[in-house]
Amino acid sequence: MKVGFPHGGNIYIPLRTLFRELGVDCVVPPPNSKRSLNLGTKYSPEGACLPFKLTLGNLIEACEEGADLLVQARGFGICRLGYYTRIQEPILHDLGYDAEVMKFTLSENFKFIGILKLFKRICDGASWLRILRAYHFGMSKFRDLDEIERLVQRVRPRELERGSANRLFLEATHAIDDADSMSSLKRIKKDYIEKLKGIPQDPDADPITVGIAGEIYVVLEPFANMDIEVELGKLGVEVRRKLSYYQWAKYNFYLNPLGINEWRAVRKAAYPYLRRDVGGDGWESVGEKVLYSQEYDGMIHLFPFTCMPETVAQNIMSSTKEHIPVLSIACDEQMGKVGMLTRLEAFVDLLEHRHCQKRRGTP
Numbered sequence: 001m002k003v004g005f006p007h008g009g010n011i012y013i014p015l016r017t018l019f020r021e022l023g024v025d026c027v028v029p030p031p032n033s034k035r036s037l038n039l040g041t042k043y044s045p046e047g048a049c050l051p052f053k054l055t056l057g058n059l060i061e062a063c064e065e066g067a068d069l070l071v072q073a074r075g076f077g078i079c080r081l082g083y084y085t086r087i088q089e090p091i092l093h094d095l096g097y098d099a100e101v102m103k104f105t106l107s108e109n110f111k112f113i114g115i116l117k118l119f120k121r122i123c124d125g126a127s128w129l130r131i132l133r134a135y136h137f138g139m140s141k142f143r144d145l146d147e148i149e150r151l152v153q154r155v156r157p158r159e160l161e162r163g164s165a166n167r168l169f170l171e172a173t174h175a176i177d178d179a180d181s182m183s184s185l186k187r188i189k190k191d192y193i194e195k196l197k198g199i200p201q202d203p204d205a206d207p208i209t210v211g212i213a214g215e216i217y218v219v220l221e222p223f224a225n226m227d228i229e230v231e232l233g234k235l236g237v238e239v240r241r242k243l244s245y246y247q248w249a250k251y252n253f254y255l256n257p258l259g260i261n262e263w264r265a266v267r268k269a270a271y272p273y274l275r276r277d278v279g280g281d282g283w284e285s286v287g288e289k290v291l292y293s294q295e296y297d298g299m300i301h302l303f304p305f306t307c308m309p310e311t312v313a314q315n316i317m318s319s320t321k322e323h324i325p326v327l328s329i330a331c332d333e334q335m336g337k338v339g340m341l342t343r344l345e346a347f348v349d350l351l352e353h354r355h356c357q358k359r360r361g362t363p
Contacts, residue, residue: 004062005071006055009220014138021134022123029061032223049304051217063097079279144189146246156233157207160200207238213288214302282309293322298351305332
């Protein structure tokens with residue numbers, strides 16, 4: 001049996017590690033590319049969102065490499081993620097691929113035990129102790145990647161030689177992916193944090209701060225958002241992003257059963273404007289603008305074109321009393337990088353002007 005799964009940021013690293021530790025043959029499709037998007041767009045229904053198209057393209061590429069069991073998430077509420085597997089599985093079968101699609105629902109009831117049962121089904125015969133150890137190792141890689149990436153976000157706008165932090169982050173990603181023990185993982189994390197802190201930085205830099213929020217897939221998948229965090233770093237912007245797969249997994253699979261919910265403060269902040277979960281990450285997008293308005297100079301709201309939860313959030317965000325500028329970017333296969341960069345440059349110019357006015361104390 002060969003297990004395949006779609007890309008989404010760096011999620012492939014802990015998943016590949018987990019399957020490798022459990023002795024499961026794992027097929028990781030090539031990183032998202034124009035081919036992935038073209039495949040997904042060609043075989044997707046009209047009106048499907050960008051994450052649907054890219055994940056379908058990934059699943060096709062995984063099948064081409066011999067995967068016969070595909071792991072794909074399902075959502076709940078009004079987010080169309082709930083219908084992904086219902087539509088993608090028949091498409092794959094129509095294309096001649098007999099792979100089984102194993103579905104799991106990303107709901108608030110899908111806690112730590114649920115994810116362990118999923119892996120138990122995939123690697124039938126592995127002991128619970130082995131599954132727990134493999135899961136801990138995979139999550140440790142997730143945690144370390146998250147910590148290193150947050151440091152990279154801080155260094156990018158301050159580095160004297162543009163691209164230094166990005167090069168080190170790419171090296172760190174490969175090194176963490178290859179780590180085969182907890183001891184080597186700890187050493188790699190320590191080494192790269194020291195290297196990142198050692199990058200020469202401009203001591204007088206005063207970068208503007210931009211928060212990024214929106215639908216989790218397009219926020220965290222660089223191909224879907226055209227490397228927006230890297231491009232903002234080139235413009236001298238410090239990116240703040242609260243959303244990450246590690247944080248999502250940590251609080252959904254570990255702490256929610258104990259009554260501790262990371263998003264409680266975010267949802268409470270959104271409550272005057274949005275009093276219910278609208279699916280996806282729409283509720284959190286509104287809450288992040290309200291909660292972190294004093295921390296950010298501006299905010300970028302990323303979402304797939306036609307995404308209902310984020311469309312709801314977009315319309316609410318423009319009417320909150322926290323008047324920080326918000327740039328909304330709808331991502332789909334028609335989006336061009338030149339056009340996106342033009343919008344980013346204009347947005348950053350606006351924020352820098354406001355930032356200078358604040359420092360001078362002028363209204």
